[in-house]
Amino acid sequence: MNDIQNQDDLYLLVDEFYKKLLADEKISYIFTDVVKIKIEAHLPILVTFWSQAILGTGGYTKNLTQVHLDINAKEYLSKELFTIWLNHFNTAVDENFKGEKAEQIKTQALSIATILQIKIAQEKKT
Ligand code: HEM
Known part of the structure; x- marks a missing residue:
């Protein structure tokens, strides 16, 4: 099994990941x-985002926290939803890739998920 090497690999990854998310009724809604x-x-937006994070390319300009705070304002993004999201993400990585970048992308996803949950918790207080 190969490591994540380029944007084609990232496209395959996010495609497989979204198949899992959309097939899981606990989060698909x-x-x-x-x-x-x-x-x-x-x-393609997800590919640009992860390419910037993992492959060091540029191109992602939006505020990821704000995107998710806007979603959270419509429907609470609970800890359970984050756990489900991370499980599908990690599974999609592990089923397709092995190596340094594969480990790095899972670590990054966990860090970002943690930050997003902190921001969501702060939002509740204000
Ligand atoms: C409970 C967990 C999560 C849910 C339910 C969720 C849901 C969504 C949804 C519905 C969108 C589309 C927003 C729109 O187009 O208006 C989105 C965008 C996005 N999400 Fe998440 N997300 C979650 C966690 C995360 C995490 C942990 C990351 C990164 C590690 C992430 C990365 C992204 C990116 C890169 C976009 C594209 C934003 C853009 O359009 O610029 N998401 N998410």
Whole structure:
């Protein structure tokens, strides 16, 4: 099994990841009902984001925290949802890639998920 090496690999990863998210009714409603994502527009954004984070390319300019605070304002993004999200992400990585970048992307996902949950908790207080 190879490591994540380029944007084609990232596309495969986010595609496999979203198949898992959308097949899991415990979380899919966020992507189909709360925010109606258009998958063909959404996946390239995710590739740009992860390419910047893992491959050191640029290109992602939006405020990721604000994107998720906006979703949270419509539907509470609970700890359970984050756990489900992370499980599908880690599984999608492990099923397709092995190596330094594969480990790095899982660590990054966990850090970002932790930060997003802290921001969501702060939002509740204000
Ligand atoms: C409970 C967990 C999460 C849920 C339910 C969730 C849901 C969503 C949804 C519905 C969107 C589309 C927003 C829109 O187009 O308006 C989105 C965008 C995005 N999410 Fe998440 N997310 C979660 C956690 C995370 C985490 C932990 C990361 C990163 C590690 C992440 C990365 C992204 C990125 C890069 C986008 C694209 C933002 C953009 O359009 O610029 N998400 N998320």
